[in-house]
Amino acid sequence: MAKISAAQVKELRDKTGVGMMDAKKALVETDGDMDAAVDFLREKGVSKAAKKADRIAAEGLADIHVNGNTAVIAEINAETDFVAKNKQFQTLVQDITKAIATEKPADVEAANDVKMNDGTIASEITEATTTIGEKITLRRFLIVEKEDNQVFGDYKHMGGRIAVLTVLDGTEDVEIARNVAMHIAAINPRYITRDEVPQEELDHELEILKEQAKNEGKPEKIIEKMVQGRLNKWLAEISLVDQPYVKNPDVTVGQYLKENGASIKAFTRYEVGEGIEKRQENFAEEVQNQLKK
Template identity: 80%
Template sequence: MTKIAAAQVKELRDKTGVGMMDAKKALVETNGDMDAAVDYLREKGVSKAAKKADRIAAEGLAHVSIDGNVAAIAEINSETDFVAKNEQFQKLVTDITDIIASENPKDIEEAHSLKMGEGDISSEILNATTKIGEKITFRRFARVEKNDNQVFGDYEHMGGRIAVLTLLEGTDEEVARNIAMHIAAINPKYVTREEVSQDERDHELAVLTEQAKNEGKPANIVEKMVQGRLSKWLAEISLVDQPYVKNPDVTVGQYLKEQGATITNFVRYEVGEGIQRRQENFAEEVQNQLKK
């Protein structure tokens, strides 16, 4: 069998937009002939999916899978919200998340190579892309393990538009889920303010200082004012300092204390966050059509 170099696989992936495993298989089947490999992918219908590679997939679903002392959360994207309601797509999301929980891949590349169906996750995503007719991507995942004294909480908002996984100690699943619901609604960045890096604090402090100066405040009160605003900002982004969404009279930290609970970790995925969506200008599109 012809030995296939990693550089060849990369070249074929760059040319066609297919996954690593599909590129390698095509090169193996064609004894390393690049042109023949491209034809092979076209013949197998893989190139149909590859044509969608430059599209933006910013919709989709996030999902949480819990199995005993292991939990996983994953985000799989599609191009439109309509596809997120497709039963085949929903099953794909659930199956991928379940596999992540059971197999424990180290990164997204390894996750794509995990066995699924008749092939792997990468090939199943490719098949779904071809059948459904939209670009589908497996964007990210996190996997969390717990001990017998800890408990998972999970919450999926709007059918998976937002998914949250929490890990708590000293309490039950109801409290853990309540915290997950709060995180879904309020979107904290950290558990406590102590987790905020010094660089991030310094950056915010600089911004707040400039704001105070631009407001024309006397120099002798700027520092005190800025420190107060910094503390308020830290409270806004830190879970335990936020007013609890079900009872704003207490903070999340106070609610946890009442329940004898502490939170160790949380993961919050909101579908499409950080992805730059393509902006459609329909008026301009119509004008361009009329000019033709």
């Protein structure tokens, strides 16, 4: 058996766009013959997945897996929202999240090499890409650890379009932690408390509010008081504990937590596709292009 070098693996990856494990396997199977390895990948359908590498995957699902004192929140993307209803894709998302919780990789690159089912996360994604017919990617994940006296709260909206993971102190009631996660899914706070808002962001908002007040022609003597009032309102809107609790707007989230002897240590909110620039498709034009092929 020929010894496969890292340079050969890189060359095959550059030629085909497949993952490292797939490239290495193809070279091993073909005793290092580059052309045969390319054919091997085509025969296995992996090159079909590689052709989809330039597509934009901005849909998909977010998932949460809790295992004792460890929880993982992850986002796996596909090209269309139809795939989110595909049972194979849903199972893939769950299996990936669970595998990450078990192996605790450092980052997405390391996660792709994590063993899952009969292969790795990367190879399972490649296989699913080939079967389902859309580009699928592991976009991001976060591993969260808690203490024995803390509790996780997990909530998924629309089956995983939005996923939220919370960590609460002072209670063992999962329902309270989940209620707060539900609120976060709905209202999307940016910070737990106003004290967490960076000074740079605070100064920026203050300057905007001052300019607004000046443009409204308000007298100088009342501008400072008016700006401070608007700043406090803005801080309350972006700070979780100051927000009216979505299930009972008569109290804030902070008051709800206090009434239950709890406090929130951390939260993570994933919304599928956030921050990804989605390509705008002209459906009629796309159909016409398909008919010409």
